[in-house]
Amino acid sequence: MHMMTTRVAARRGEREPLWTLFRVVFGLSALSWGGLALMAQLEHHYVEREERLSRLAFSDLIALAWMVPGPVGCNVAVQLGYTLRGRSGAWIAGIASVLPFFLVMTLFAIFYRTPLVHAAASETLINHFSVVLATLIGVTWYKQTRALVRGRLEWIAALLSCIALTYAHSPAAYVLMLGGAFAAGWLRSPAHPVQLEVSLDAGDGQLLVGLAALIVLFAIPLPQRYESTLLWPRLAGAGMTLFGGGFSALPVLKTLFVTPAIGVSNNDYTLAFSLSPLSPGPLLNVVPFIGYLINGWAGALIATIALFVPSGCLVVLAQRHLHQLKAHPRFEQGMRVLRAVTTAFLAVAVLRIVQRVPLQPAYCVTALFSLVCFARLKVPVYIVYGTVAIVCGVWLFYAHVV
Structure with a gap:
């Protein structure tokens, strides 16, 4: 021994x-x-x-x-x-954790731009994929709500955030909501003699100031002519507001990409999130796909760097001061309320997808099939997408022949 x-x-x-x-x-x-x-x-x-x-x-x-x-x-x-x-x-x-899905999603984007794929990706197929995506997000929301939303304050914060996100469409609203949630948890936590003392060197301070500047750049409204010029710094700022998993990014990143200045269509954006579970890596693997649609290989690379590098720098900084953060109850309470609020992003993402899909029996069948697969049978995501794609393709072919 x-x-x-x-x-x-x-x-x-x-x-x-x-x-x-x-x-x-x-x-x-x-x-x-x-x-x-x-x-x-x-x-x-x-x-x-x-x-x-x-x-x-x-x-x-x-x-x-x-x-x-x-x-x-x-x-x-x-x-x-x-x-x-x-x-x-x-x-x-x-780099090693990001590189596999960067390559896969960029290849998806390359083939997506070919005429053959554009012809195959009909509106009907995209709608069915959107229903599968909405079901997957809904199941994720249910699991995260059970795990993260427990106390009265957390339930109130989650419900108010759902209402606010339903009507809010600006990056500033997301930043203010997350900041307010952390502040509410901090202030409602009982007073504790332990003081939060974190000693930072000059480089750490400059990093925090830079990250804060990126968040502000993301939050403030900009004239349309600057949206394209400052897209990648604003994407880095958006990454600093993403808590609780990749699906919470759907409404946040949409404010950046689906605009007249950037030119990503709503169909392209939704399809990117539909393809994300088919690729290895976290669900934020959509970023290289969208970056490629905007500016080719350079866009895919810059978008990936902009989203993943700032959070990596921040987590290393936090890891060096982990023992001090864990010892402060108010900090932990603030993070608990903040994580509860992030469940609202998932709920609103489902609502936004459902609103654009026609209420037809075929889509209801797809939703029921996806729900059984994800919630009860634990079927892998790629099998569900593949099954839906095959059935939809056969149905479209039969309808065309008839």
Whole structure:
């Protein structure tokens, strides 16, 4: 027993080679559909198989990833790289976690622009895919509400946010709502003698100021002629408001991309989110797809950097001060209310999709089929999409022949 304990301790003290770190994270990300799947695979490899981290240490990485904005799975990968190899490891692990879905979604966008795919992607098929997407988001909303919304304050915040988001269409409303939720949780938390004291060096302070400036740039209304010029910095600011999973991004990112100045159509935007579960990675993998539609390969690359790099920098900064953040009850209470508010983004995303799909029996059948598959049978997303696509294609072909 003593020899085993010594071996584990020595194993945890080893430096992970950067190439090994990249290879492992890239491989696991390429086989992970969704951020939760990536986290589970990282835990299995580095905690259970390699014994590089304790289970408690890895759970701290997951907890912090939920506390900061951005894709949770990628945030965990960045922290893991930082823990194993410092800042260089954080960059390597972050790139490795993003690269698989960046390539897949960019390829989707390339073929989407071909005449053959445009002809196949009829309005009927897009509507059926939208129904599947709405059902998937609805099931996700139900699960997140059960897990995150418990206390009276959290229920009130979630309900008020649903009402506010139904009528709000500006980035400023999203930023104010999230900030107000955190402030409400902070103020309603009982007074505690523990003080939140975080010592920041000059570089940390400059990073926080820069991230705050990006949020402000996203929030303020701009003349139409500046929307295209400042699109990518505003996308980085939008990423700083995304909590609670990728589907919460649907109404937020829509305010940036589906505008006359940018030129992404509502159909293209909805289809991007419909395709996102078919690709590995978190549901924010839609960003390279949309970036490619706007400006080709350069747009896909810049959009991915703009959304994922700021949250990665923030999670590394927070990880260095994790022990101080965890010790402050008011901070944790503020984050609990904020996470409860993010469930409203999912509810409103379902509402927006349902509003644009015609109320017809065929779409109701698709909704019922998707609900049974996702909620009861736990069928993989790609099988549901594939089944719907085949049935829809056969029906359209038969209708055309007849």
